[in-house]
Amino acid sequence: MTIIENPEIQANLIPILKTVSDPEIPVLSVLDLGVIREAVEKNGIVHIKLTPTYSGCPAMDVIGDDLKTAFSEIGKKTEVKLVLSPAWSTDWISEEGLKKMEKYGIARPLSESHDKDVLLGNKKMVKCPQCGSTNTHLVSQFGSTACKALFKCDDCQEPFDYFKCLK
Numbered sequence: 647m648t649i650i651e652n653p654e655i656q657a658n659l660i661p662i663l664k665t666v667s668d669p670e671i672p673v674l675s676v677l678d679l680g681v682i683r684e685a686v687e688k689n690g691i692v693h694i695k696l697t698p699t700y701s702g703c704p705a706m707d708v709i710g711d712d713l714k715t716a717f718s719e720i721g722k723k724t725e726v727k728l729v730l731s732p733a734w735s736t737d738w739i740s741e742e743g744l745k746k747m748e749k750y751g752i753a754r755p756l757s758e759s760h761d762k763d764v765l766l767g768n769k770k771m772v773k774c775p776q777c778g779s780t781n782t783h784l785v786s787q788f789g790s791t792a793c794k795a796l797f798k799c800d801d802c803q804e805p806f807d808y809f810k811c812l813k
């Protein structure tokens with residue numbers, strides 16, 4: 647179990663952070679995703695500490711640039727630092743973020759032990775984001791990106807992505 651340290655985020659920076667989204671799941675802001683460890687303004691510069699999601703996820707470079715752009719639009723300079731430890735986990739995604747993800751059509755990550763079972767096709771536990779049925783099956787370990795697996799619902803017949811669990 648990952649212990650989530652409370653990120654230090656200055657309240658006045660939150661509205662700007664909310665405008666920066668995950669390039670892969672645009673409905674999720676960086677705050678929903680839980681990748682911001684720190685956002686503090688010191689001497690006119692916004693210092694941001696960012697923890698990457700999946701290692702090698704190219705989205706992080708994009709997020710770093712998007713943060714700089716968002717703050718430069720309100721005339722603020724930004725310094726973005728990557729913090730690799732503790733490693734990001736799907737536990738850091740906020741409940742609001744998980745709900746947005748489901749509405750967007752991506753099934754939310756299950757717990758670690760269940761994750762292995764569903765990715766091996768042993769258990770039917772992944773909930774279809776379209777109709778809510780758990781009568782679903784694994785089509786491919788890899789969905790639209792390496793971070794997701796492709797599932798198909800046996801009730802409504804819709805294919806959908808499952809966001810893999812990561813601890």
Ligand SMILES: [Zn+2]
Nearest residue numbers: 774777799802
């Ligand atoms: Zn369905």
